Amino acid sequence: MNHRLPPADGEVLDRTKALTFTWNGKKLEGFEGDTITSALMANGHHIIGRSMKYHRPRGVLTADFWDPNTTVQVGDEPNVRASHRKLEAGMQVVAQNVWPSLSFDIKAANGLVGRFLTAGFYYKTFMKPAALWPRYEHVLAKFAPGGEVDLDTPHGRYDKRFAHPDVVVAGGGPAGLSAAIAAAEAGSSVMLVEHEHHVGGHLLWGTEEDRARVADLTAAALAAGVEILTNSTVTGRYEDNWIAILQRNHPGVVERLIKARAKTLVVAAGTIERPYVFEGNDLPGVMTSGAVRRLITMYGVKPGKQAVVFSANESGEAAIDDLRRAGVSIARVVDALTGERIVSTKGSKKRVKEVLLEDGAKIKCDLVVTAVGWTTPTSLLNMAGDRPVYDADAARFFPSGAPDNVLATGGMVGDGSLDDLIEHGRVTGELAAGRAAVVRHRLQVATARAETVDEAEPGYLADERTPLDRWPHPELFRASTHGIVDYSEDVSSKDLYSAAAEGFDSVELIKRFTTATMGPSQGKLETVNTVAVLAQARGDSIGDVGTTVWRPPYAPISLGALAGRINEPTRLSVIQPWHEANGATPILAGQWVRPDHYGDPLSEVRNTRENVGIIDVTPLGKLDLQGPDVANLLSLLYTNKWMQLPIGSVRYGIMCAEDGVVLDDGVTARLDEEHYLMTTTSSGAARIWSWIEMWLQTERPEWQVHVTPVTTGLTSINIAGPKSRALLGRLTDIDLDNEAFPYMRVRQGLIAGIEQCIAWRIGFTGELSYEIHVPSGHGLAVWERLLAEGADLGVKPFGLEAQRIMRLEKGHFIVGQDTDGLSKAPVTGLDPLLKFDKDDWAGLPEVRWSLESGDHPVIVACQPDDRSIVPEEAAQILRSGTTEIVGRITSSRMSPTLERSICLAQVSKEFADAGTSLEVLLVDGRRITATVIEHHAHFDPEGERLRG
């Protein structure tokens, strides 16, 4: 550690804890508290990466999170900010963007031809011959910067939480700390979020006295109950102060995303020091004053031996003191305030060696420090609608006005002594707390429990803060030479000049053409310089050029943190554990996990047709409807008639949307005078519930109907097959005699000893069948009883696939499979269900016009002439011998009952008549023929089985 300074006050190192890590495979040591960068520099490694385009060697520039030159790979993690990430024992740190090695990089040859690789050069070349572009592209892609993703990286434990603080303070410098304390003391709940590992902001690398102030402020904040989050970033401010906070140091998790609904947001993000543009400004050894101050004071690192300091402000002055203290000799102070200027630097490949000044002086050095001014990170304020305004006297942008619930303080809004900053923070904190109290009060009143709020609304506080001063600062952006403006994108001021000359002369166009500000630091370092150079090139003012749009996130955020724990709701019937224990293959149907089959769907079909089968149909949507107007409601939503449905009957219906397209179908039973049970498709359950509420609340508010979803309250089991009556008969007191309980009727009674069960006779499978609905707490018991009691009858469970086959044999269509987003009701071919003598029903006009025009497709059943061929669902039906599409197969299966392939298809009307031969194009390109049959049902068209 040859560049390590002796221990000193202010350092954040624990020198008793040495940590071993590797750098490009070489073993090195640092201390607990080091960043990767400080540890590398302490070991004499000052080249940490290479630039994106020209692969120039790069060293520390700002020594903080935004440093564009110190991005490294750590193990399987790419793009780690080495100047922010704390060193850990065993870290394997590798330089990125270098090939074959950091010290020798072949792509650096790009630098030699740099003159030709001006911004946007690729738009102007590689066009001819066209066939070669893919190859060029391949080569360009190899130059992609950044680290490497290890595709086997596991999704670690990331977490999330919601929060409802009164006040969120972004930034833990003196202004932010002071605002947080004041707000908390005024009665607000406060979260203080600091991007760095320690609160204190710029005071951390300040004087002993500064650090004592930080300690005092921190103690006061804790005492006031402020929740302090360090190594955490406010990454975004969204509508209505919805604040995203990334916490990187929560125990037990990799990272945590906090979503806070703040009543007031205080932005105290301070300022970011901006680099200076001149020839050679990206040579290793050229740094900002903030960088050397951090390195020396916080990390005990000596940044060089002999320095030239170009200073326009007190930060430069302070850096000189720090450098002297660290034993760095000051070769020359270039005083910007007296008009002195740096022109350029020269260096070896590895380090700056000499500085040329405007007065012609050439000074030898290995460190060039610039202190040329600040950038205001207005990002969070801009997300709230603020537009930054340039102040030429202070040479930086300032916020111009955010909504009432967002307040800025500290260096972002002005300058001042430490006491001034703290005072401005304090007043801002009080204002934030006062406004938060109003919002809190209104929220309490607006929620339902308003009666519990006794106090009167607090008065709304006007912003009467005394603005901070704005100290004059020279406008120093660029020397008389050109240099790098965007380090991470390798964009120079020359590129900006030539782009402007080509006509890309607005700030947004130049950004897109040159990619300036589009790299990993997103303009934190480069926006102002970009704008300043463009203004120069245009002969315009910085204020007129304006800035590009700042967008979230404030600092890059991992996909892992955004995803958090991946929670995907799934729904299970109470019988699902039984299904799984009994060999069911699960299938996902929407949110439901259901049995697709229990090994052999075809034998499940055969058994059901011959004996009896049971299927768990719990996911079927079920709505309990009560009230005097249920029949009116049903008439309005279904296409058919409902006013005369007798108690004890069920009826099938289809529902249309207002454009006449089939929305859902199902049966509804009348259980009692004013009590009905409606079923919907499984996937339609939620949609139909809100559809009904919409009609009841907005179109027919005078109707009295109570709708309650009971889908999972009732376990639904369909008992199907010729022996279903025998089976159910063993378990129920309901009279199952065909006369007493005919087809399409509903009965209530005792099943397997359970009261209040509902049974109805319907037949999706085409068999004699009873669908029973039992209170779900007993669902599994009833299922098991059915299997036990029916063993001698041959009862077997069947799954979704067998049901699909049987319904196809029976020719029942499925909404969304046999119909699509444009299928109006007449497509189903169920014309008798469309009742035009009713006054009104959803979709009525469109259905009528569609039927009248008669040019809609229809669903038909058809059978391939070669009974062994099962066309794919989606196979197209063509006009014979042509490629004109006249329909498509929508459902298709081999029927175990008929021992032949069977289909449903949607065809144009002209092909819908029984006996029509259809030409079907199989996916493999063969054309086969199929014949339209008379009924939709391939099997038992008269329905004798289900009525029997």
Add this chain to the structure above:
Amino acid sequence: MGKNKPPAKYSAAGLLWRGLRKQSWPRVWREPEFKNSYDVVIIGGGVHGLATAYYLAANHGITDIAVVDRAYLGSGGSGRNTAIVRSNYLTPEGVAFYDRSLDLYKSMSNDLNLNVMFSERGHLTLAHTDSALRTMHWRAEVNKLQGIDSSVIDPAEIKRLTPSLDVSTNTRYPIMGALYHPPGGTIRHDAVVWGYARGADAYGVDLFQQTEVLDILTEGDHGSGRVTGVRTNKGDISTPIVVNCTAGWASTISAMVDVQLPITTHPLQAAVTEPVKTFLPTVVVSGSLHVYVSQTDRGELVFGASVDPVATYNMGGTLEFTEELASHVLELMPGISKMRLLRQWAGLCDMTPDYSPVMGPTPVAGFYVDVGWGTYGFKAGPVSGEQMAACVATGETPHLIKPFELSRFTEGNLVGEKGAAAVGH
């Protein structure tokens, strides 16, 4: 007009030449003087407006055109889209239309003498359910009949083409298959915009940035009548023909002549990650998971989703978008959890009920629309420009865009693209 001087030729040799002589390139387009009268005014300087102007000039010799945009060229959807190009649509109308666009894209770098970096890398639409797979088959079959390279592939083939995808079966949304469309890919969206702008400018078309249309001047009854000019923040322009190419803002322009559109404006959001070495060779789309992703040559992953549910003109973007995006992307590619999102943004989409555009004449004479581009309109830029130019120049609606006329809504002849998943691209 006399202005049409071909633009400075871009080439590698030119690059070298100017590099050696330290000479800069001439402007891509002029800063024209504001005139008070034009033959045609096109509102919207996105790909649609600029392509229409370009083809009016190039194919029909009409060059007295003003293209006006209230911000910078490409500031709308054209500058903020994820630039996915494909032609494997669901309906024959859609397929024929988008395939023509793909053809125009293929020769564009040459035609416009500007590299638009069309990367024909292959487009995968994943199916996670039976019914999605059925739709994929349906699309593939329709595509094949029209000679489009499009087929359904199985998980093993998906893995071979895109190793970062998790094709195991024990996931919440197992990948059951995909519609594979080898000619699909991505393009440098900005380059397309600049290419058309530069090309149109060379023919003498005047491009006005920072010029906002405040009203459309008409004679006769509102809602019928005829167009006489437009009012802008820079002054009035008289013109007999106005073409509305404002995508997300289409309704605001049409409202100026009382033409109601079947459009609602919804934000569509996108995001990029920090760059990493390239690992994702194809464009991957998952309709059920509402996400799509591709990797640029610079190494960033570019993500998109489906539109936000609430209609708004606010382009602020939401946190929820990034949360859902991340969780869904990680379900598809679990290995990238440590990659970081760098920037999110939003654009406005002019959504129609049948996921198809609205193109051609309106009841107001001289007022044409080329709108309803939803989430898929970038890829249609070239063909739309070509066809709208023909429509305006001849007064007849060409057959390629006939199915997309505004009148189809009142006539009840919607286009069947609604059958395809909401995230199309």
Add this chain to the structure above:
Amino acid sequence: MLLVPCPNCGPRNAADLSYNGESRPRPDPQTCSPEEWRTYLYLRDNPSGWLVESWYCSSGCRKHFTIERHTLTGELRTPILPGSKPGATKGSTK
């Protein structure tokens, strides 16, 4: 995330509600022309400005209500339950 003031529940995250879009009157299905009906089905004002639209408080009180929203700024005002009178601005916290 937008906070939507439900007239019953007070301000709620937009994700807790469902959005039903521009509210518009339903023509009489017996007497309307295809033109009128399809205008109701498909055509929208879609203004960049104030818009009356309907929301459903799907995870809260389960009531439909209308509200005015400014589609550019996101401001919301005057939520109304169907059948009740305007002015119930209890929900607003702005």
Add this chain to the structure above:
Amino acid sequence: MASSITHIEPMPKASVRAAADTNAAAALGLTFGSAERRGDTLVVRIRPDEWYLLGDGAAPMVHGLDLTGYASTVDITHARHAVRVTGSHAAETLAKLCSADFGDAMTPNGAAWGNSIAGVTCDLVRDDHNGERSYLLLFDGSFASYVLRTLEDAAAEF
């Protein structure tokens, strides 16, 4: 363990729907969004026109109601499952999965409201036990194993 998560099934539950002018509404009372213990039954006014009766007394209480007028009742014992989250970290656990403000100001003891938990629509009742934080969660029973698993995962850090 600082918070306990219990699936308290079976628990009798009834929903009563009643318009403002009915006797049932008058008998059940309460402000919308609040809950009260009456004997062994927790009465919750969960919607402006809907009350939950939770606990062994639910059925008798329904029985005693005058349901004339625009009023009705449904037994939701099986339709909705109840989970109780109790303990010093109950609110923090829920705050990881639910966007509601669990602070005393917004949701004091006795507060009841509809929300969602980890993507599942859910009714919540703050029902402290002997001064200890406790929440009752009611949601569609088919989500029970998902909700329990997710809650336990969220609580693991405490």
